[in-house]
């Protein structure tokens with residue numbers, strides 16, 4: 001039994017407290033199919049979220065099988081399924097793959113047979129078995145809703161909360177989905193609560209809850225609905241509601257509640273007698289909880305997410321093409337300029353020149369060589385650094401923000417944020433290593449790096465890793481993928497001017513900005529790895545001071561660690577719409 005006792009959900013608006021859910025009291029027994037209806041904005045979704053635990057109740061109590069959810073913790077992820085208004089499946093995956101990933105993330109299983117059985121059972125139950133190999137992106141609206149339900153049913157929840165799963169569907173699909181929900185509620189004593197705009201097929205529900213401005217206006221049998229509101233047709237209920245203040249509807253309901261609840265109890269008793277409801281699930285008038293299905297471990301969730309990420313990556317041809325194009329074209333772009341950096345730098349001759357004039361001429365010529373080669377080498381290093389920073393931002397700016405609603409839904413269903421973040425880090429690390437090493441090797445092959453190659457390659461790897469981690473943090477903290485992309489692009493754009501590699505910054509600005517500019521540390525570290533003569537040539541053309549390699553390495557490591565901590569904060573923080 002689910003009981004709501006005077007439950008309120010209150011928000012503060014302009015210093016005033018507003019009850020979006022206002023003293024709602026309900027009794028919902030097992031095996032019950034209930035519709036939540038009411039005019040738009042009356043608080044249907046808010047009530048559903050309050051029951052689910054997404055909106056913490058401000059007053060009152062929620063009791064589930066005698067357990068006070070406010071005091072003893074919310075539903076366990078396997079006890080409750082929540083089907084939101086948005087799709088929770090990835091378009092490039094098939095129906096079967098989506099249900100399999102949902103099962104692997106939510107359910108601990110002992111053998112592959114057990115896993116397959118569970119997936120087959122759910123696909124059968126939701127009528128998706130025949131189209132299990134179809135990609136999600138080609139499914140109809142009704143099929144997508146079925147998939148959403150299937151992905152919740154994998155954990156065999158005892159209570160299923162559905163938010164507008166029939167909205168936007170054609171009448172036939174809507175009828176099919178309501179029938180499906182009805183059938184789901186008839187199995188294993190499951191409670192199904194469905195928020196709906198539609199007043200069609202009300203006869204299939206065991207009870208109808210009518211909300212008006214967050215208050216209960218009616219909760220009783222569907223066949224008594226029109227009688228209660230003194231209307232001929234259920235379509236007339238909403239205009240009728242508007243004729244009276246919500247407080248009066250609530251007061252009127254409280255007066256009649258007992259007699260309507262007695263009807264519900266009577267109907268329930270006859271269902272049990274007709275054998276439509278298993279009495280086994282109601283021993284001695286009490287509800288005994290089943291053993292909650294355990295969640296899979298960290299590594300199992302990590303492996304499922306990582307393999308799903310690679311699958312989605314390879315299915316998205318545009319993404320693969322973009323990554324390959326970037327991987328190949330960026331190093332080619334750098335080598336176009338490598339000729340200028342490979343010129344010789346003449347040394348000062350040991351021999352005394354015959355005249356002062358010749359001496360000055362030689363000095364000028366050596367300086368000209370130094371300036372030419374030094375600025376070309378410095379420029380090429382910075383070019384590599386900026387391109388790798390750009391790759392880093394392209395790698396991760398949308399990685400979390402682009403799938404936030406799905407991630408939030410999966411987290412709510414038991415996904416560990418650390419498993420999620422680790423899978424992202426593992427996936428991105430592969431991209432970072434491939435991009436950075438390829439850039440270093442390719443450029444080195446066409447125009448040998450005139451210094452310690454391994455050290456230079458390490459700095460290229462670190463700048464890419466640092467920007468990827470920073471943009472991942474941005475992605476986890478921003479509300480939308482567009483915000484995250486824009487901020488990441490600006491961040492890369494500012495790297496070049498603020499690095500001091502092109503123009504030295506005023507000292508008071510440099511002292512403030514330098515610690516945060518990853519590009520400076522990667523550029524400076526790479527310059528320090530140059531042979532001494534080339535290093536001297538670069539130093540002769542720059543006004544910006546260089547830092548020791550150890551400081552550069554340390555700072556880049558700090559950037560990566562801080563960014564990952566922020567990404568952890570961003571992924572752990574709830575961000576439901």
Ligand SMILES: Nc1ncnc2c1ncn2[C@@H]1O[C@H](COP(=O)(O)OP(=O)(O)OP(=O)(O)O)[C@@H](O)[C@H]1O
Pocket residue numbers: 011020038039040041042043044045046047197
């Ligand atoms: N966290 C919140 N903070 C402020 N206002 C909120 C919050 N959640 C919901 N609301 C407001 O509460 C009201 C009820 O919203 P809710 O989404 O529950 O309505 P609904 O009955 O489901 O509407 P619809 O049928 O149009 O989906 C709306 O006016 C909404 O803007």
